[in-house]
Amino acid sequence: LKSLVGKLEAGTRVVLTNEKFNGIKATVKFVGPLDNTAGGIGVELDEEKGSHSGEYKGKSYFSCKPNHGAFIKSGHVTLLDGTPVEEHYFPSADTKKEKEPALKKEPSKAEATKK
Numbered sequence: 571l572k573s574l575v576g577k578l579e580a581g582t583r584v585v586l587t588n589e590k591f592n593g594i595k596a597t598v599k600f601v602g603p604l605d606n607t608a609g610g611i612g613v614e615l616d617e618e619k620g621s622h623s624g625e626y627k628g629k630s631y632f633s634c635k636p637n638h639g640a641f642i643k644s645g646h647v648t649l650l651d652g653t654p655v656e657e658h659y660f661p662s663a664d665t666k667k668e669k670e671p672a673l674k675k676e677p678s679k680a681e682a683t684k685k
Contacts, residue, residue: 578611578647578655580632586613587654588646594633595650596617598633610641611655 578584582598600612604626612624614634622639624632632639647655 583650584611584613584655585648585650586615586640586642586646587648588642591615591619591640591642591646599624599634600641603640604631611642611647612639612641613647614638615640628656668681 576600578601580599584598586592586594586596586598595616596613597616599614603609611683612632614624614632615638618635618637620634620637620639623634623636624630624639626641631641644655649655652666
């Protein structure tokens with residue numbers, strides 16, 4: 571199954587399948603990493619069962635009605651047609667930085683003459 575996370579965008583309608591929100595319909599508002607965490611999908615729930623209005627650790631990622639916001643892992647989201655959204659890894663802010671390529675160490679003159 572090809573990952574659909576890259577195809578999710580603000581406005582996509584979904585059904586949640588996790589324990590807390592099972593069967594609740596929602597609208598995708600955000601997809602991506604959250605403040606040094608693996609990340610997830612920010613949704614506005616159709617029902618007032620959320621715990622925020624788009625904030626995570628004091629930072630606003632999207633806006634919605636009060637108590638309608640939730641962040642969900644991609645494996646707990648299904649499109650309205652029943653297509654599951656595959657688990658997807660969102661790199662944290664710490665892992666986004668590309669590591670410097672290792673520099674090839676030139677042998678010292680002493681090492682070069684030993685060969």
